[in-house]
Amino acid sequence: MVNGERRRRTAKDASGLALELLELLAAEASPEQMTDLARQAEIAADSSAAAEFDRSLELALHVRSLFARRQQREAELAALIDAARDLTAPHELDPLLKMITRRTRLLFGVDMSYISFRDPESEGSYVSASDGHASALTIGYRVPNDAGLGREATYGGVPTWSSDYLADDRMRHSPVLDEIVRAEGLRGIIAAPLNHGTETFGTLYAADRKVRHFSISDVSLMTSLSDLAAVAINKARILEQRGSHLADLGELRRHGRLQTRLTDLALRGGGVKQIVTEAAAALDCALELRSAEHHRVAAAGDPPEVAEEQVRLALGEAYRTEQESPVPVRLAAPDGSPHPESWVIPVTAGDEELAVLLLHPRRPLDGSSRWKGQLVTQPLAVALQMQRGEEAVAGPFRDELFEDLLAETGRPVEQLAQRAARLGLSANHPMMVLVGRPEGGSLARAASWAAAYARRMGGLRSVRNGCVSLLLPLTGHLAEGGDGVRAHRVKDDMTSHLGHPVTVGASGPITGLDCVRDAHREAMRCLDALLALGRPGTAAGAEDLGFLGLLLSDAPDATSFVISTIGPLLEYDRLRLTELTRTLEEYFAAGGSPSVAAEALHVHANTVYRRLDRIAEVLGPDWSLPDRALDLQLALRLYRTRRALQPDSGHSVATPAQVTRTGTPPPGQACGSN
Structure with a gap:
């Protein structure tokens, strides 16, 4: 190991050189300094002292490398302890993930680090945090789980690495993953699974933009770091869930007070319009209340238009999934995807559906939508029941007026007009008469529906000879179309509510209370004609039947x-x-x-x-x-x-x-x- 120019020394000189090596080792001298000492020594090539000195130098260099590795390990452990101290402190999830990726990148001295989480609703993963990325691996980017180091680490349960990923044919490649790695310019990559119990929920990556041969020490460090990261992530998730539950509880208490206030308002006689207006303002949403026949009763907050058929389908889903306690059902957009801003909530009293509430939040709702919408339904049900009671008191007076209008020897028209005005019916407004016969079911239920329908439309109701008669002003959905079209609309509403067919005859428009009796006879003639033609469950007006109404009627009225x-x-x-x-x-x-x-x-x-x-x-x-x-x-x-x-x-x-x-x-x- 020494050149031919070194001076000859005795064996005693060789011992002195060994002592000098120990002194250099104790002073943590560099390997170059120890080698320089060897160059200064000149010992005979055939001397045993030369071999002894060479062995001393070899041992000194080995001891020094052990010290260096130990110091490196101590530094890594210190950094790991620091990371553990930081990770175990309370953190919100997003800042925690950012901290993990930064610590990983600095600890391994690599160019980039990132974390991906598995998506339970799909067969892929998405990047949840990254540090040192250039352009491709941004947060939210979705990657497949069927290839790459992440797949190997997940199935193996231990870190997996590659010194040059794109050139490594030991693992399954994916065009998507390869394109990402190529776009980021990555070569050496190591991946470690993030485990919670027996479940792997994500992967931690460290990557370099040059060829990197990961040592056993690197793998061990990555294992420890991923275990600490997994514990910290699960802890942060639990804390976020608890915080969310506490926030929901506080919000639930606030809305519970709102429900109490709205119920008190209903008991004091506040109408459904006032309740809907206050609830929409308190919940920061748009609300629309529709009757059981799906006509708008009240609205607040500028709700969007929702097709009646969509509401019917959503209600059917609500009753199908939870018969005893209907829950909100999200409407579907025209393309079939969930609509994030419309929920349908039935307003019920016992087994009876009183109305339908449409909730349109300003922001998408999560599980809290169940109680946010339903807390409004109870006050609305109370108000609707009270309104029904008040209308039931006025019902006999309304029925009596209609009977007087249909009587052969009626009261003076002026007197009838005054009574109608007190009940909110204008004699000068265009009206129509409809007569409906339920084809099965309970006549009492049909009469109850007709009474509610007449009250809502501002008209009158009568029950005669197994049929229900309606005198309705031509407003709302009855304002357009002929008497046949209007008859079909009323027939559809009545059939939907009763659950069995209804035959309806119609006559209109008329103006003046003295015309009601004649219009009623014409509507009856249309009904008789439909039955004589063998068309129960349909609807028609005089314009639909022409002379057939006269020909087929049981009581022809020429x-x-x-x-x-x-x-x-x-x-x-x-x-x-x-x-x-x-x-x-x-x-x-x-x-x-x-x-x-x-x-x-x-x-x-x-x-x-x-x-x-x-x-x-x-x-x-x-x-x-x-x-x-x-x-x-x-x-x-x-x-x-x-x-x-x-x-x-x-x-x-x-x-x-x-x-x-x-x-x-x-x-x-x-x-x-x-």
Whole structure:
């Protein structure tokens, strides 16, 4: 080990050199200093002293390396203890994860460290924290679990490493993972599982951007660090859950006081609108209360539009999943995904569904949505029950008024109008009459539904001969469409509530309480016609049935049919002294030929054309269509026949007063529909 230029020394000199080596070792000299001492020595090559000195130098260097490794181990243990002290202190989860990745990167002297958590709802993981990343491994990035070092560490339960990951063919690779590693420029990587009991919930990584051969000491250190990190992460999760539970408990107490206040408000007579308004402001959400028939009763906070069919499906899911205590059900968006801002909560009293509450929070709700929505339903149920009680007291008065309107010898119209005004029914507002017959089930239940429906719509109800009758103002969802369309809407509402088919006949619109009786007879005629046609469970108005309503009715009412069909034309002739009715008769008699009709009327053909245009203005442009024309011809025939049977009436058009005395159809539509 020494060159040929070293001086010759005796054996005594060799012992002195060994002592000098010990002195250097004790002074923690560097290996270079010890080697320099060897270069200064000159011992004979065949001397035993030379071999002894070489052995002394070898042992000194070995002892020094042991000291160096021990010092490195002590430094690592000190750093690990510091990390343990930091990790075991209380931390929120996100800052804790950031601390773990930074400690790992500094402790191993690598370029990057990151943590991934397994996603229990999918087959992948997501990056939850990283330190030293460039661009690819950002927080939230999703990576598969079926390849890479993370898979090997998870299944093996111990750290796994690679000195050059992309060039290492000992493990399963994934294009996604390889692209991430390539984008970050990583080569040497070590991964350790994060375990809680027997479950692996994540992986801790340390990675270098150069080839890195991890030693046994590195693996041991990574094992200890990952164990400490797993304990700290689980502790932080438990603390967060406890804090969340405590926060929920405090919030529950606050909302419990809100529920008490809302219930007191309901008991003091506060309406559902006031309760909904206060609850929406206190809960920082939008609320909408719908009736059992899914009509809006009250709203606050500008709730979005939600289709009725969606609400019905959500309610069905609520009752299906938990029959005894309905729970909120999240609505589905049009694409089928959960809608984060709409919840449906039934408002019930016992087994009876009183209404439906739609909750639209400003922010997405978690499990607390169960009690946040349901704490409002109890005060609403109390208010609805109290309102029902008040309406039940007024119910007999409303029913009595409707019976008086249907009576053959009724009270003076002025008196009836005053009673109607006290009950909130305007005699001058357009109205309609509907008659419904339940095809099975309890008539009492149908009557109860009809009473609630009439109160909500501001109308009246009557029960006669196994049927329920409704007098309703044309407002809300009844404001549009003909009487047939309105009849279908009421039929659908009633069928949905009763759970069995209902047949409905309708007549309208009418104006004036003196027209209610005639409209009721027409609605009954429509109902009789539907049953005679073998169409129970359907709905129709006079415009849907035409002369079939007259032909098939159990109690034919030719007068109402004539009024509803040609009444406007008769009234026009009476007021303007025209001959549109006779012109229409001659037109039909001539087979639809204006020129032939003109000869019969002794007028010019152009006059007939002008009169036909005026008829279209009075009766509507569809008067000449086959179905409408057939009804018109039958009505004209009935009208002419009745006039012929009254020889004293002459050829003038009958007045309303004459009709009242003789039973001849009045010329106008003062009480008819259409």
